[in-house]
Amino acid sequence: MPRTVDHEQRRTQIADAAVRLAGREGLHAVSMRAVAAEAGISLHLVQYYFGTKAELIHAGLRHLERQSNERWAARLAALPQPVSARAYLEAFFEEALPTDDVSRTFHLVGASYAVLAMTDPDLADLPFVAGLSHLEKHLDDALRRGQADGSLPAGLDPAHQASVLVALNHGIGTTVMIGQRTAEEARTVLQRHLAALFDGGTPHASGHDSPAD
Amino acid sequence: MPRTVDHEQRRTQIADAAVRLAGREGLHAVSMRAVAAEAGISLHLVQYYFGTKAELIHAGLRHLERQSNERWAARLAALPQPVSARAYLEAFFEEALPTDDVSRTFHLVGASYAVLAMTDPDLADLPFVAGLSHLEKHLDDALRRGQADGSLPAGLDPAHQASVLVALNHGIGTTVMIGQRTAEEARTVLQRHLAALFDGGTPHASGHDSPAD
DNA sequence: TCCTTTGCAGTACAGTTGTACTGTGTACGG
DNA sequence: CCGTACACAGTACAACTGTACTGCAAAGGA
Structure with missing residues (x-):
């Protein structure tokens, strides 16, 4: 195998940019190009890691839920047990x-x-x-x-x-x-x-x- | 004045089509052309009665609220007083x-x-x-x-x-x-x-x- | 009568969209 | 050393968007 990249990390990075964008300007502002710009990568890369927009949206949702879970767990852990x-x-x-x-x-x-x-x-x-x-x-x-x-x-x-x-x-x-x-x-x-x-x-x-x- | 049409009625008709469309396919599917098609009129007429899309959206919201109020009033009126x-x-x-x-x-x-x-x-x-x-x-x-x-x-x-x-x-x-x-x-x-x-x-x-x- | 105003049609245009395409360097396997 | 799979870039394209344009029939006032 030639030059290899951590796909999961890349996908996370892009999904994170998508969620960030959606949170700032609304989900209707989330386009492939806008996500690419937000993540600082080319449009093609977004296509490369998420073939279609629907998949990107799905990934964004999953990412958001994971984020929320982590935040929630952290808050609980900070409470007196x-x-x-x-x-x-x-x-x-x-x-x-x-x-x-x-x-x-x-x-x-x-x-x-x-x-x-x-x-x-x-x-x-x-x-x-x-x-x-x-x-x-x-x-x-x-x-x-x-x-x-x-x-x-x-x-x-x-x-x-x-x-x-x-x-x-x-x-x-x-x-x-x-x-x-x-x-x-x-x-x-x-x-x-x-x-x-x-x-x-x-x-x-x-x-x-x-x-x- | 030449041929005169009830503007308010026309606007209501178009706003109604907009709300109907939004309810069926979601607000993101509401475009000037789609509303025109839903109302069975030309794209130009939508422009003619609502110069801009924002105005159409606003009118749709007002129309929806009016509809809701009427429904609510009717339900209350049907109750034993x-x-x-x-x-x-x-x-x-x-x-x-x-x-x-x-x-x-x-x-x-x-x-x-x-x-x-x-x-x-x-x-x-x-x-x-x-x-x-x-x-x-x-x-x-x-x-x-x-x-x-x-x-x-x-x-x-x-x-x-x-x-x-x-x-x-x-x-x-x-x-x-x-x-x-x-x-x-x-x-x-x-x-x-x-x-x-x-x-x-x-x-x-x-x-x-x-x-x- | 003419002619101005109104209601409407059709089309043009610039921009954005998602997706598909061709090209390119680079790291590894042979 | 070379070719192939990979990661990426750039661009092309058809579809759609909102808005602006020109044109045109008709109805009433002059």
């Missing part, structure tokens, strides 16, 4: 809220892919949907742990609440992204929701009192 | 869930516009964001009415719960659109959330769930 259910859920919201550039990118690209998945059925069976279900399962587990150690009421249904949490997180994140509310306001909404859960669900939350934590 | 808070909120979820073609279109186009608004700041100040806030205000009012007539606990914060409801609705709708869960499953989640609200917020696991103590 063992991680309580509440700390776990708060870390989830904190990670998912579009507060900084990385999470904004994640939300924007995630939403773009979601829209794409609505019309392109090929994208629907991709890790995208699976990733969401996986996430819901994790929250489900965390809620069960909370019930096990008594910090969460035994009465609530973990699966149902996990669904609500994921949907609520996505919905609130969207409102932040389009500028309807600030990330700070969104954080308050999420934390009050969490507080209500852990407080036995009694909607004590009168006024704009923020949950003491 | 006076409309209770709970019936109002249930009607909201029922209307917003992507169950039929119309609401699926609404969700898809709405999500597309949301993504657009994330990157294009010109779109952010459009009725899109205002419409969401308006909706939240309506739910807020409904929640307050529920507290006034005693069907809702006085302790909960209507503004906060309204935010949660809107975000939850959007998030759950998205999961349905990408095929993660069925509309039926989503309806169950929403109804259980509502039930918990009206039941004093105690998250008792009503439904098929069996107490596994």
